[in-house]
Amino acid sequence: MRVVAPTLLSYEEGGHYVPHYDYLDVPPNPMDYDSWMRHLGNRMATLFLILQRAAEGGGTIFPYLSLTVQPEPGDAMLWFNMNVDGSRDDGTLHGGCPIRAGNKLAMTLWIREKGQELRVKCPRFPNQMRFDLTSLSLG
Numbered sequence: 001m002r003v004v005a006p007t008l009l010s011y012e013e014g015g016h017y018v019p020h021y022d023y024l025d026v027p028p029n030p031m032d033y034d035s036w037m038r039h040l041g042n043r044m045a046t047l048f049l050i051l052q053r054a055a056e057g058g059g060t061i062f063p064y065l066s067l068t069v070q071p072e073p074g075d076a077m078l079w080f081n082m083n084v085d086g087s088r089d090d091g092t093l094h095g096g097c098p099i100r101a102g103n104k105l106a107m108t109l110w111i112r113e114k115g116q117e118l119r120v121k122c123p124r125f126p127n128q129m130r131f132d133l134t135s136l137s138l139g
């Protein structure tokens, strides 16, 4: 799996993560890419593992999807940040809601696109515009 080192997130009361895209903005000219982007590509998908949930608050919100997820410890969320043509999926804006009580501990793995090209469905078929989750290799 093409991932960069996991990020550990530790939130205390009042802690939050403002809404953002995990997909990185890239310069129009590939010559201007940094070496991460050149070698690994963009953050195709995000694997988010909850280690400890807050007593109150602290869900993960996807405002454009009208969705707030409050996973239990040990749960993982996997979502794709890109469309099959490599562009950003604008629906993936997300953030960590403020912690109202307790602590939240989580781990994020950003899965990069290079090396995963054969694990996505062919964009030529318009009814298959999304990545096929079952074919993504995590091994």
Ligand SMILES: O=C(O)CCC(=O)C(=O)O
Residues within 6 Å of the ligand: 007, 009, 017, 022, 058, 059, 060, 061, 094, 095, 096, 097, 106, 108
């Ligand atoms: O803590 C959360 O719920 C969101 C974390 C996040 O968006 C990230 O690590 O990229």
Ligand SMILES: [Fe+2]
Residues within 6 Å of the ligand: 020, 021, 022, 094
């Ligand atoms: Fe994020």
